[in-house]
Amino acid sequence: MKRLVAVLGASENPNSYSNKAVQLLQKKGFEILAVGKNNGFIDDVIIQTHLEDNPNVDTITLYLSPQNQKNYYKIITQIKPNKVIFNPGAENPELQQILEENNIPYENACSLVLLNLNQF
Numbered sequence: 001m002k003r004l005v006a007v008l009g010a011s012e013n014p015n016s017y018s019n020k021a022v023q024l025l026q027k028k029g030f031e032i033l034a035v036g037k038n039n040g041f042i043d044d045v046i047i048q049t050h051l052e053d054n055p056n057v058d059t060i061t062l063y064l065s066p067q068n069q070k071n072y073y074k075i076i077t078q079i080k081p082n083k084v085i086f087n088p089g090a091e092n093p094e095l096q097q098i099l100e101e102n103n104i105p106y107e108n109a110c111s112l113v114l115l116n117l118n119q120f
Helices: 017-027 066-079 093-101 111-116
Strands: 004-008 031-035 040-042 045-048 057-062 083-086 106-108
Touching: 004 017, 004 066, 017 031, 017 040, 017 111, 057 066, 066 093, 083 093
Parallel strands: 004 031, 004 057, 031 045, 057 083, 083 106
Antiparallel strands: 040 045
């Protein structure tokens, strides 16, 4: 079964790191749940505007500023992913504390680098 990765902060802008991450995740065979400010597409991946409580989400990778993450705190703890990745610029001590309290592992890392090193 393919691992389901939620990309929070997904953007149709081909120059954005979230867009590049969605494309690389797809290329590497992951199932993707793209969530962004606006509906749209990255190749054939649909960008949704909200994150549902989906117990199949294995990893959440964040491309949102800490302030824009606040709306997702509750749903992230409900999903209880196996890992949350804070990409550069998304580091958030407040959410990291919440994750620790809920025994959800996280790391400050670049998803693109992890994918290219096969460490995702």
